[in-house]
Amino acid sequence: STLKDKNALHAAMVMIDNKTMEIMAMIGSVDFFDYGKGQVDATLVKKQVASTMKPFAYALALDNGIFHTSSILPDVYTQFYSKVGNYIPKNFSQSYHGPIRLAKALGCSYNIPAVYVINTVGMVPFYNFIRSIGFDSINRSPSFYGLGIVLGNAEVTLLELANAYTIFPREGIFEHANCIRKIVDRGGKEYVVTSDKGIRVLQPSTCYLINHILSEYKYKVEAFGLHSAIHFPFPFAAKTGTSKDFKDNFVAGYNKNITCAVWVGNLYNETLDNLPAVSGAGIVLKNILLHLWNSGFPFAKFTFPTKEVHEVRICMLSGLPATPFCPQTEYELYAHTVPKGVCTWHSSGKTTVPAEYVRWAAEKHYSVLKDAAVRIIFPKNGATFKIDKTVRKSLQAIPLQAAGTKKEIQWFVDGHFIGKGSEIVWQLQQGNHIICARSDKVAEYVNIVVLE
Structure with a gap:
């Protein structure tokens, strides 16, 4: 079926040159001459961008050394408390995944771990961070948005989203995108438009970790399957976002050369017909990128910062350095903070997990770690x-x-x-x-x- 069959009548796209920060393309509607909404520039319409906000929270946590890439985050029923009320987030799939490594939680876009991260980092630091990377539309107090801000409950524009994502391929430097190179007056005199000076908001090694997670499909396959639209045959990092009740589809992605953000939805404020972003905006983005790839556009790998980032073989369940007892292991990348000790969850064919995962452990037939105190x-x-x-x-x-x-x-x-x-x-x-x-x-x- 086509996107129109899913009531996705409108779309928009922004593409930015990561080196010059020039806007290469800014398409506000599919058909300018569409009588209904063709002359509405959807790149400037404020929308809830859903899970595309999550990488910023994870990046801030990694940059400050609060977590590392294999830190275990709880994906279980959790009630978060605040002065403005309690918040009980749920995953898109309405299921729980128990103890989940940070990299996998981001790749699979699970909601509960993301809220846990921002709750640990702090609402105010996260709010200040996203304000510093061009989200000017987020102008109410942090308490107005609450913890749901990490799930994209704040309304921003597609242009703001694309601009913010450039910090990752630009190794932590934020700069406002520009669409004017020069101005020529009627006398022929040229005035060169200089862009603002970029500011550092993240360490380069933090950006590389985010780039690695969002471009390596092994972190996404559990949630999105083997053949989703965000599985590319070339190096490209991408993150989707599906807003509440399937109102809007978003995807933002990048490689070393370009950053691209796509919106698919309905400007009549109607819901889409159960269309997740990976099957809507994700397909539009993939078609754009395949066209560029087939035209010879370069898709270079992200630069590996050998001095700051290193590998450790870890247990895939505990996220700790692996021992011979760990049944499944893989190599993970680390920068500022590394896991300490070795895996204690596996021993002689037995798996024992912390007590907070008691329900999840029962389903998996795992034992629960017993302490002396109740x-x-x-x-x-x-x-x-x-x-x-x-x-x-x-x-x-x-x-x-x-x-x-x-x-x-x-x-x-x-x-x-x-x-x-x-x-x-x-x-x-x-x-x-x-x-x-x-x-x-x-x-x-x-x-x-x-x-x-």
Whole structure:
């Protein structure tokens, strides 16, 4: 089927020369003479660019040494807390993937790890960073956007998106794109337009790591399959983004020479017919690049900074340096921060994972690391829940989960015993509550609020 069959009636594209920062192409509509929306320049229309915002969060975390490329991020049910309310992100696939390495989390575009990264980095540092790379449309306070900003809830233009992505092939230098080389007055006198001086926003080695992740298809195959539109026969880094309810498709990508961003959607503000970006904007981008490739346009490999970046053989599950017990290993690239120690998740044919992955581990038939003390996995301290008056109260309950001990776990709510086991179900009751998990003489407490 064609894109029009999916109600994708409009598209736009921006292409920038990474060396000169000149705008090589800026196509605002498919047909300028289309009576409906042909004369709307969609490159300047503000849209939610979805997951195309994620690489900036990962880059900031890597650049500051907060994480490294094989840091384990949690892709499990997680409730994030803030002054403006709680946030429970979900993945596009509505599934969880347990402990996931940073590089794979970015390549597969999983939502929960991305929110975990920005929550760790901090909203204000991330907000200041994206403002520094040309996202002028993001002009409300950080709290207005919340953690969802990393999933692209802020509205920006396609031109801003393309311009921001140039920091990666330009090894961390941001400069505003320009579309005017010179001005000639009616007397024939020429005035050369000088571009602004670029500023460094990332270290070159950080950019190389992002380039590597977004161009190596091994990081994407689990989510996108073997034959997706963003699997190229030449070096090219790309990241897709599908906005909520399939409103808009975005893809941004680059090689050493060019940066290109594509939007596919509907200017009548109608949703697309279940069209993900990889099958919409991704196909448009691939057709553009294949045309350039077949025309002899150079697609050079990204420059490998040998002094700053090095390889380590790691366990593919734990992300730690591999041992002979690790069943699956591969080489990973590192720059500022490297994993310490060796893998402790595998030993003599047995796999043991941290307690926070207890549910995921059960599905995989893995063991869970046992500590001396009991730990409450869910709910988190400070969590807020709300009773839905449209649903019977008997159906409104939450799981109480704990781990960290082989001994029996007893549960108490406000001092009253309610059950025992590593996981039980508790029916929500309005008010402030103290939940206690006790094992032997050791106990842990969390405070929660239930609203009605």
